[in-house]
Amino acid sequence: MKNTSIITPNQHALIRLPSEGMKVVELKPDQIINLGKFGSFKVNEILGYSYGQAFEILDDYMVRPIKSLMEDQVQPMENESTQEEEGQFTRKDIATILSESSENNQFIIDVGSQIQKLSSDDIDKLKNSGVSSDVGQQIIDKIIEGHAGFDKKTLFSQQKYLKRKQAKFFRRFSVDYLGGSQLLEYFLEKDNQRVFDMTTESLGLLFSYANVKPGGKYLLIDETGGVILYALMERMNGEGSIVSIHENEHPNHILLRNSDYTDEMIDRMVKPINWLQFVETNAEKINWKDEPEDVIENMKATRKAQYYRQKKRAQDINHVIDLVSEGNFDAFISVSKLHMPSVLPYILPKVGGSRPIAIYSEYKERLLETQHFLSVDRRILAPSIYESKVRHYQTIPGRMHPVMSSRGLDGYVLTGTRVYPKQEGITAVGRGISKKRRAQDETEKS
Amino acid sequence: MPFNSYKDIIEEGDLVLAYINRNHIKPIRVTKDEILNTRYGCFEHNEMIGMSYGEQMGGSRGYGYIYLLAFTPELWTVSLPHRTQIVYTHDSSYIIQRLNIVSGSRVIEAGTGSGSFSHAFSRTVGLEGKLFSYEFHEPRFIEAKAEFEDHGLDKNTLITHRDVCKDGFELHDIPQPFVKDSGIAADAIFLDLPSPWEAIPHLKAVASSTRRVGICCFSPCMEQVVKTVTALNENGWVDVEMVEVAGRRWEARKEMLKDVNDVIKRLKDIQARRNQGLELLKQSRASTPGEKREASNPESGEANPVKVQNTGMGFNPFGRGLRIKEGDEKFEWRDVTGIEPDIKTHTSYLTFAYLQPPPSARVSL
Structure with missing residues (x-):
């Protein structure tokens, strides 16, 4: 079973950098992980701490745990002394750095790069000076010293400046648990097309409206390569099954390798089926016949292995085809580019009564078309398109405001409930009903 | 147990x-011999x-x-009796996803309020997980x-009547199936309280000490957020970030496609008909000069342009x-989306934050 709380060897993890960059890594013991300008560290150094822990990179690929990635001041952790080594710059605390500031920007004159006395060569020299621990903070101290107009800045703009420099020079990182949300966040940043621009809020909406719970049996189309599948498996925590429909001969769940789930668990939960097998269940079923024991006994080793592989494949396919024939799925979840009005006629009969469907698209127009299709079809009650957008704030008391820019794209989730409408004998209450009711009352009286 | 299993019949x-x-x-x-009476008809339970x-x-x-539907927390959120302001699905679904709440999670919720979020938590954490819910208002507690x-929900949810701001979260008589590490050991915390900053100092005692614990504080006012952020910082919580969620619902609609050339054609048609009418009028005047009224009488005037327009x-x-x-096949339509008439703007x-176990708790692997 994978560990979700402790940084564990041979598991994948998400590294966060001061620049807000991210990196997915596999934590192989004794290896060194290179974070570019933020430094390199040895994997063994971080193992055993809790996920979420932030570190500062020291000399020789060593690290030390720190309070958080962007905390203004490196706070001494417990059981650690704070001695400053002789002959080095002493670290000024933030209060001193920011003690000289201006009320407003009245005295700021834009002279471009001349304002900074420290050249980039000087900074490179500092970087290579061999003082590894804390070198980031020292560079920042020097930059501020060399900044002729720093004391003319307001306190707010000083802090902003400081934060910018910290994001650039801090040699820090933190190690997060790589869950479904984190994997999605990573791809949204690195390769947004791959995950159809889906945000955490859209994923949450999709799973809540699909009423996902442990033990369910879900019908899924995931064209992201496994991000949604991973998040769904995580929600279900090993209980239940997912029939995953794919459009190629073989499924593409390549990103599941980041999940660290065992093959046994993936095998048990995930039942891939391609569209041909899904639609033409009878024709695609494999008529498997066991060879007699003695024939198997006499097979060559390679032939025997092949025989068992074929047998397993036949059993798997027949099993998933049975699951589909049986129908009664607990939800249909889709993150796909397929044209839904062509997909849903195959899907809707397979969804159980009063169970939800939840379809994601980054384009509202595609869901609009789908909703129109469903309104005519009537097998989905009250289909609606939901949109969820999170606005992030700069969260510093006294200076709270929404961040100045954010991603432009939102996603949309169409959801509704599978029902069995009556073909006839239903009179809606509306125009003319009171007349009808009166007439009925009359006949009842007489 | 409507929340942890599926039923068909x-x-x-x-x-x-x-x-x-x-x-x-x-x-x-569903009770024998009872009848559901609504403005939209009567329905026998039998x-x-x-x-x-x-x-x-x-x-x-x-x-x-009517349609007979099975319970889901999301439908319940639409139907439930409001005891307090409720947490809607846009917010609850994001909180669950962002805090990585999954089957098996141990969650603290205070206060219970209308219990709409409790249902979503209970469903998501399943029987492997646990929900510890606190409500300080006694009638609301009894009802919930x-x-x-x-x-x-009681299979995985423990509700306690308690003012957590004053008396904290610790419980002394936790039923055995709910105990972990001899206590609550929560992985995730949700505070929907008027003054969460008073409850925050009590959380260390009940938060898991072996993993990172996430919190979300839910407050309508900025002033509350400022105090909450300050309290989180003072109590050692890190990566504090406040956000808000804007939720919208859209409906597919159809709007008639109006071609300006059809407008011009129609104007021409009206003009032609008017001219024809005037011609008829002239002729009828010429023949029977005294009977002016008949031509403008709407009952008889097939040439009356107003009448033409009104009858199509x-x-x-x-x-x-x-x-x-909407969508009549005799006309041309364009698919459009309309937003719900009243949106929840706020x-x-x-406010999210995390509590990290101390580095001294590092385990050797």
Whole structure:
């Protein structure tokens, strides 16, 4: 079973950098992980701490745990002394750095790069000076010293400046648990097309409206390569099954390798089926016949292995085809580019009564078309398109405001409930009903 | 247990959501010989027994219908009796996803309020997980406790009558199945309280000490957020970030496609008809000079341009004066989306933060 709380060897993890960059890594013991300008560290150094822990990179690929990635001041952790080594710059605390500031920007004159006395060569020299621990903070101290107009800045703009420099020079990182949300966040940043621009809020909406719970049996189309599948498996925590429909001969769940789930668990939960097998269940079923024991006994080793592989494949396919024939799925979840009005006629009969469907698209127009299709079809009650957008704030008391820019794209989730409408004998209450009711009352009286 | 298993056929004693329309979903307990009376018809419980979940049911007097739906926390959020302001699905779904709440998670929730979020938590954490819910208002507590038992939430949910701001979260008589590490050991915390900053100092005692613990504080006012952020910082929580969620609902609609060339054609048609009418008028005047009124009499005037327009006679490409159903096949339509008429512009601010076990708790692997 994978560990979700402790940084564990041979598991994948998400590294966060001061620049807000991210990196997915596999934590192989004794290896060194290179974070570019933020430094390199040895994997063994971080193992055993809790996920979420932030570190500062020291000399020789060593690290030390720190309070958080962007905390203004490196706070001494417990059981650690704070001695400053002789002959080095002493670290000024933030209060001193920011003690000289201006009320407003009245005295700021834009002279471009001349304002900074420290050249980039000087900074490179500092970087290579061999003082590894804390070198980031020292560079920042020097930059501020060399900044002729720093004391003319307001306190707010000083802090902003400081934060910018910290994001650039801090040699820090933190190690997060790589869950479904984190994997999605990573791809949204690195390769947004791959995950159809889906945000955490859209994923949450999709799973809540699909009423996902442990033990369910879900019908899924995931064209992201496994991000949604991973998040769904995580929600279900090993209980239940997912029939995953794919459009190629073989499924593409390549990103599941980041999940660290065992093959046994993936095998048990995930039942891939391609569209041909899904639609033409009878024709695609494999008529498997066991060879007699003695024939198997006499097979060559390679032939025997092949025989068992074929047998397993036949059993798997027949099993998933049975699951589909049986129908009664607990939800249909889709993150796909397929044209839904062509997909849903195959899907809707397979969804159980009063169970939800939840379809994601980054384009509202595609869901609009789908909703129109469903309104005519009537097998989905009250289909609606939901949109969820999170606005992030700069969260510093006294200076709270929404961040100045954010991603432009939102996603949309169409959801509704599978029902069995009556073909006839239903009179809606509306125009003319009171007349009808009166007439009925009359006949009842007489 | 409506929240932790799926059912196909309605049995006596089941909790069913009678869907009347989008804004009217009525929870009922299926009981022999009872009748659900609504403005939209009467429905006999006896008839429901044996029907499938999801089936449409006609009214017993020949008019009206309902759909018989199974319970989900999301439908419940639409139908529940409001005891307090509730947490809507846009917020609750994001909080669950962002805090990585999954089957097996151990969650603290204070206060319980209307219990809408409790249902979503309980569903998501499953029987492997646990929900510890706290409510300081006694009548609300009693009502919620009864409701949780009625809905089968008590299998994984422990509700306590407590003012957590004053008395903290620690429990001394936790039923054995709910205990972990001899206490609550929560992985995730949700605070929907008027003054969360008073409860925050009490959290260390109940938060898991072996993993990173996430919190979300739900407050409508900025002033509350500022105090909460300060308290989180002072109590060692890190990566503090406040966000808000904007939720919207869109509906697919159809709008008539109006081609300006059709407008011009219609104007021409009207003009031609008017000229024709004037011609007829002239002729009738010429023949019977005294009878002026007859021509303008709407009853007889097939040449009357006003009448032409109102009855849709002549060239009438947009069905003026007619009652037209959206999407009528005789006309051309364009698919559009309309937003719900009233949107929630603000529910609450969501302040997230994390509590990290001390580095000294490092384990050797």
